[in-house]
Amino acid sequence: MMKKKPEYGLLIDYEYCTGCYACQVACAQEHNWPAGMGGIRVMEIVENLPKDKAYLKFLPVPTELCVLCAARTSKGLKPACVQTCMAACMKYGKIEDLAKEITKSHMVLWAPRA
């Protein structure tokens, strides 16, 4: 059976994600998730690098619960996570359009749902 091709996604410039967790809590507020689950969850990643160096990175990951805020986007609003992002590093849109905006490194294009 053919799976439906996803049309919309989230583009995240994770060079600038500061790990503020606002997106995670915005989603919980928007959809009334109980603590412990939600449509987007932030990961903290400490990378070991050679010569005793390290790098701190954060990455928001849409989960099985992400509905791409269909109720908001149908009214022309941004998804709750995108609107509140403190670093303004998230975008919502058509996947083919967002793909064209990957003009630098450290960006990821999520297709959370079909």
Place this chain on the structure above:
Amino acid sequence: MSEDVKTVKTTTWSAGPGCHGGCGVIAHIKDGKLIKIEGDPEHPMNRGRLCSRCLAVKQFIYHPDRLRKPLKRVGERGENKWKEIGWDEAFDLIEKKFGDIRDHYGAESVVFSMGTGRDVGAWICMLAYAFGSPNVSFALSGNACYTPRIVASEIVLGDYCIFDGGQWLPKGHDDPRYRVPECIVIWGYNIPASCPDNIFGHWAVDLMKKGAKLITIDPRLTWFASRSDKWLQLRPGTDGALAMGFLNIIIQEGLYDRAFVEKWTNASHLIREDTGKLLRESDVIEGGSKDNFLVWDTGRNGPVIWDVSRVEYRQPDVKPALEGQFTVTLKDGSKIKATTVWEVFRRETAQYPVDKVAKITWLKEDDIIEAARLYARSKPATIQWGLAIDSTPAITPTASAIAALWCITGNLDVPGGNVIARYAYNAVAYALPGAKGVIKLASKDIDEKRIGYQKFGPFRKFIWRSQTDSVMEQIFSGEPYPVKGMWLQCCNLIGGTGYETRKWIEALKKLDFVVVVDLFMTPTAQMADVVLPATSFLEKDSLRSWWVPLQSINKVITVDDCKSDIEINFELAKRFNPNLPWKNIYELFDDILKPSGMTYRELQEKGWSIPPEGNPSAPYLRYEKGLLRQDGKPGFNTNSGKVELYSTLREEWHLEPLPHYEEPPFTPVSRPDLFEKYPLILSTGRRSPVYFLSEHRNIPWLREIDPDPVVEIHPDTALELGIGNGEWVWVENWLGRCKLKAKVAPIVPRWMVMAAHGWWFPEKPGAEPSLYGLWESNINQLMPMGVYGKDGLGTPTKHLLCRVYKADGSSGEVDQKDR
């Protein structure tokens, strides 16, 4: 959006997010309840963005444990036995008990204690002053939060300075008048969502996207540190040495703005080589003023007077010498050698060659040099300094060195530099050091009784608070007068701000009457005789005046019987002073707002207001335009009218007048004996993205993100100690110990651990001995009271010593030579 949902705009402050506020929000209300909150896209601070704590505010406001009625203690303090009473009964009781203390001992015997920067800062002064007490206290040792940096900046240049993120311009950093800094120095400061002191932390991220380079000075691998051109992972407490080292490099390599130094600082003022002090007109002329200074005019080849009352030289066309040795005749005919402030300033900075600085700070020489050059060559460049600067006893000489950096590099009050921060329109509510508003004591005599006033210069000149360690001492000593009562509002002294926790509990138990105003029961509230339920920011009309913009806080909802801090304080203030100048809180708001030309209602309609260019509270280059001084003359609000590289105030207070470095107490260098037993540097106070200090542990959406009190340990250190990630460990020093959860990661250096602070467990029993599990994990048990600088400021929050061992009792050894 359905028709029965209305949206209302207001400004964040506290209670709620817990921060220092300022963001614009839109609250969605249905049937009188908040159903959702979001950022206001039109607001200049945050432009539609909103942090985790504010987004979770629904869980805060409607939390089942929220206090909803005044409580009176029944049983002993700490038994957690309470009776609900009405507001009138509560007010009557407080009026009687505090009134009794005032009658028997004097109003000054009641101390009014607050925590971090909230709107209560204005209203607690209103209450204390109406009562007649000058003792408004900020409950942290050495008043070591924000106040010391403000004071140091005011000592050096007469005003406070902050990083210019474009906040004074209507279009922010998109405004044509703004310039993106080529370099931002992040000095002891971290986001995420840590927005203290009227800074929106993520402006720094906006500017990074526009090309600003970073220098991060921080022993921890923060988000900024990873993305910096230079990351200086210095030993905590050595920031003063680094700043002096930077000054030395910048001066030696000629990377300073000599024209600015000559014209706008007191670099050319003469210093007597015999006394080491400033040469004054009264030294050379009979009847001359001791307030006037001398410079050597190279044109006339002789000394001329700098007249501070006119902010100019007595003679025209003076060419002041910056360097040199001169012979000056005193009024008695004798001759002395004199040199310039610039010479003695250079002698001081020359004591910090890069090899010495590297040894002190544990940094590499190349890194120090490259960072100094990057900062000094970037035009403009800005320094964003954080709480870590305050967190050392020698804070004033340290911060003075940093302030000298932005002054001599030409970054003072320029776009994208360090701008002078004043209250918008000079409308002062919460009076930070140096500021004065309409809320004041009845007379100066009363202020002279303030605890710390007699002993410490900055507390007479700039700071309107008691000196915290002296308050504790006085509670025990009763000298020069007893302390008999305390009012704690927005203040979790036990577990939040108070070091040596057991001693503070003992202190509170000595008092006749204790009132706590809060939204939740805390360990502090357990020590109270009366607890009053306050409101969140959405439930009150109030005013936010902190730098810029000037904003109203607009009541949007009501919760039960809770009253706002200002309503509570106003009612009591009226009772204690029937001649209070205002009939209601709106008259008070209007009075505060007079300099803005707006009434409170007008401000509410606007939401916020940014003062226009030309107003003294708006930048840039105000020292050139005569917008800083009362007399309207160009120059600064200092004794000399200049930026004081050599401080006249500190000379007056018999303290070192030049910036310098002092090795702090309790370090591996100052206490090698303690370091043998406690071989790790203990730092505390790092920010969590979801908590503000000791708040929010009971908010589910936030607690799940940062669930446990954590101590960060380097993997190599953990390995030597036999500690695995997620294991509970004891962190211990000579004062006490607490149990924290090991977070093993290379975000701290091998020689340091970072312990999370402000921990207590609202879900655990409140009565003593538990006090919400306070004793289990609260780091304040390891922090000493009474270790402050010579001027009463500072405390060693960031650089104590400890040992760490597994909670099962086995201990390991750290190989010290590997640091």
